Amino acid sequence: MFEHFPYMLCLFVAIVGIYGIAVNGNYFKKLISLGVLQAGVIMFFIAIAKNKDASAPIMDCLSFEECEKVVANPLPHVLMLTAIVVGVATLSVGLSLIIRIKQEYKTVEDKELQKE
């Protein structure tokens, strides 16, 4: 059970993000909770890629046989570079929408915006 503990913590961070989106009425805090959700998923992928006392997947020579060393799984790292950048792109588009909502409706609270 204990060696699955990191996976559970990463999933806990993702669930805290979902809880934040559900509970917070303020659109700004919903967006930041969305960032927390995506960070949780990225941690989950990187935890899958970890090998016991592995070093970074950057080799010292061009063929793996010569400079053999325990290396973390490089594939999830590549996927997560994409996921981080996608998260920032969504966050910046959401932020510009929030600013326009604030200028048009004078408020960013969910309750007041539902009234219209």
Added chain:
Amino acid sequence: MIKNLVILEMLLPILIGVSHIVNRRAHLVYLVTCITNVVVCVAAVFICIHVFQSGDMHYYFGGWLPPAGIEFKITKFNSVITCLISVISTATFLHGKNVMFDEIDISKINSFCGVFLICLAGFIGVLLTNDFFNLYVFIEISSLASYSLISISKDKSSIKAAFCYLIIGSIAATFILIGIAYIYSASGTLNIDDFISKLPNIQESNSVRIGYCLILVGILIKSGLFPLHTWLVDSYKSTNSFIVPFLNGTSSKIYIFLAINLTYLIFGIHYSFHHLNISFIFGAMGAMAIIMCSLAALYQSNLRNMLIFSTVSQIGYTFVALGLGSKASAVAAIMFLFGNILAKSSLFMLASNIYLNRRSYDMSKLHNLKSHMPIVVVLFAINGASIAGVPLTIGFSAKISLIIELIKKDMWVMLAIVLCSSLVAILYIWKFMETFLYSKAGSINDSKRKDGFGVYSERELYFPLSIIAFLTGANLICGVFFNRFAEFLNNLIL
């Protein structure tokens, strides 16, 4: 040579869309985008013919074979859907010149067309890709593009709707990403064909089951099934009426294609219907969608809201057909997909033309339309008939094959729901047809109408109406030659 055509179909919209930032003349941008759409449509048709002649096509990016590199797999099923998507996007663009220049201000048209083309490329990528993570990247491209397309309109509530769509869409995409994480850790590969070959010996593990459910939930949110459809109603209600036919024809329908692909082709009927009982989920949510949204459509006095709610109820029909778990029911679902794409997109185009003439979607202002726009009323009748399921249209053949399947599985309650809801569908289509045909005593008659403040009479709209007539003709042809069409769909899914 044909292999490079796949890349042309994918890359040309991206490069042209990116280059739209540079030139600022709106009419030139509009023209170039129309040409690009037509070229993509022609390329899609060529690929479709080639695939039907010589079987599936594989394209390995960077020359790396599947487990290492990314792969596009063009089968019969997704090449036909790609043709349909590009036909709808070409029709939206060719028909929408007046609507676009009326609704979107000139300075934003070049960025609008650029984002539109990248959105189209994203949808084509979602259809053709054969790699889980590449699927997530293209889902993210197409949804990020549709957030900004939705947020541009004269009505300020489109900004709020775009933000809600962004939050819900990002949660759905993150669910798909967690699902991919579970499937990757269980099977070790990201390639879909590789995963299918490894599925039999990892069927029992929980992580594959949870991964499958998470991806399915993400896809259901994005396809706008009943309990998760609020973002769809809000965003289509408030956005500019140029983009609604395109988004209705492509964005939610592609995720229905993904649902069909996931349950029937990747995981197979045995796994999805006997290992985990998803027929209950599809059936229950589909039935709720049909009941609630057809009744909601009945009480709408606004033409566009009625069409939106009838779209959500049509999605409900598709998922009821999907929930039955046999190949014939999958064919019925695809028929609903075709019918909804063709008929509902042309209905939304007609609504935007009516808006150009009457400057309002409200029923009180749409009286006596037949005297001003007779062709629009005729086309509305035909497409409305296809939605309601009147004979000689795709809607009818889809409903008949669904009813046959329901009788075979003797699900009488569901049969009752489908029958009475198609009755309700006829009612709400007739409600608007009646307002078009008869003029109310107190309604504004044509003498007092203020022509000239941007009101388009029908003479100026002949070309857009011919586009809609083409779509309606395709609808009718497939409806009339019902058995050949059904047999054509049958060999789509082997």
Added chain:
Amino acid sequence: MSLFIDVSILILVALMAVAVVNTKNLLHVVIFSSVFSLLCALLYLLMAAPDVALTEASIGACVTTCFLLSALKYLKDIDVRAKIDLPALIVCSSLCALLCYASMDFHGYGDQAAITNLGAVDYYKNNYGKDTGLLSIVNAILASYRGFDTFGETLVIFLAGMSISLIFETKVLKK
């Protein structure tokens, strides 16, 4: 021992995530989210992922905080703290329990005999030098083996830029 360090940093990150979600003042939320990103970058470094750590530190901590702080100018700081919403708490905790139960099937944290280390990763390890001539396997995969993903991602960034300029330029003043 290394497992103990990873878990302790993860607990710190989880506490910071709870802090980000439950704080009342918006300025504090932005600062906490920046600290959260920095802790994530440290965590990725410990999990032998320097590329992801560099990206998370630069994008997550620096640019996101700049965007959020410059956006705070338009919003007023104080927000009413949401009281603990019991139904949401129950749903989220049951979802968390479900996902954690499913993750019990995974290979153990750091287990080298995992299925994810076979297959495509073996191919990358054996001929990253022959094919691409780069020393860093992550960049070899990022640029050439899965180069189409990176192309899609460049498109996502380009789309973000276009959407920001589309959404903001409402009434562009004619020069």
Added chain:
Amino acid sequence: MNNKILITIARLIFPCIIALGFYIQINGNNAPGGGFQAGVVMASAFILICLVFGSNFMSKILTVYKLKVFAASGVFLYGATGLLCMLFGSEFLNYTAIENSFFSKQTLGIALIEWGVGITVFSVFTLGYYMFSTNGGKEKNV
């Protein structure tokens, strides 16, 4: 914001950040780095200028239109490299087709790719910050 201390420090730091950005970009092959991180570091240099010297000064150097053209040229560079490989007869993004004696195996194609990504990321994040701080160019503060 004509605070002397900030201006002198900004003048000193700016070239160092740009140099760090180029280092990360060029050394992306053999060390953790690459297009995304380099683009962000260079964008942070220009955000520093926007903060210290005000967005008026910034818009003199890099107007919104120039940044958009940079972003478009980055994606174009990426797509053109892929098409170049297709012209030489192999698949899209297969850099062995454009191999070069000076650059070893695929590093020429990969370098072009990384530069395209770096330019796009740099221009999008600088454009984003400029839009947020000046509300789309309408409130040009000092």
